[in-house]
Amino acid sequence: MPKSPQKHLDPRQPLVVDTTKLPRRPGSTRALKRVVPAPADLGLELISVPVGSDLELDLSLTSVSEGVYVSGNVRGSLSGECGRCLNEISQSFDVSLAELFAYEDSTTEETTDEDEVGRMQGDLIDLEAAVRDAVVLTLPTNPVCRQDCPGLCPECGVHLDDLPADHSHEDVDPRWAALRTMSAEQPTAASPQYQQNRIEE
Ligand SMILES: [Zn+2]
Ligand SMILES: [Zn+2]
Numbered sequence: 001m002p003k004s005p006q007k008h009l010d011p012r013q014p015l016v017v018d019t020t021k022l023p024r025r026p027g028s029t030r031a032l033k034r035v036v037p038a039p040a041d042l043g044l045e046l047i048s049v050p051v052g053s054d055l056e057l058d059l060s061l062t063s064v065s066e067g068v069y070v071s072g073n074v075r076g077s078l079s080g081e082c083g084r085c086l087n088e089i090s091q092s093f094d095v096s097l098a099e100l101f102a103y104e105d106s107t108t109e110e111t112t113d114e115d116e117v118g119r120m121q122g123d124l125i126d127l128e129a130a131v132r133d134a135v136v137l138t139l140p141t142n143p144v145c146r147q148d149c150p151g152l153c154p155e156c157g158v159h160l161d162d163l164p165a166d167h168s169h170e171d172v173d174p175r176w177a178a179l180r181t182m183s184a185e186q187p188t189a190a191s192p193q194y195q196q197n198r199i200e201e
Pocket of ligand 1 (some may be wrong): 082083085086087127144145146149150151
């Protein structure tokens, strides 16, 4: 299987780690604590890590025979929109990350697929994909501002939290009831009813 072309890593990139100072003797460890600006598009459509916001890496690097094992936590903030009430969601996250990066020309590199085990480039590790996986996999596809968010009244669009428990649209002013009946029928611009209403306005 041909190797996919690797982009050349730049050690100055915030999510690129230089392991030069980590002895390659298995068992050697080094802490990696770093606060970096979050990359773009880190998240899902409805909830994501704001680009440029603080992403805190609290990791340890451990030499193993085939490469470097990176484990620890990634923390940061999320912003999004509640899928039920559209209120803004602003919360923090703390996810764990554990990933092996294989040395170039190691048996692991030769016997695994790049999707299964990360690759090192010399002494450099690109953490972006691992961070992306760790964060995105924990995000809800339907984020809510809180688990028991009741959402909006389907009739008037007001947050149900802000309405009395007996809120209902059954006994409304008859004029509004008439409007609701009309909108339920969804007259089109071409329908006689719509034309008639337009004239009456
Ligand atoms: Zn909500
Ligand atoms: Zn209502």
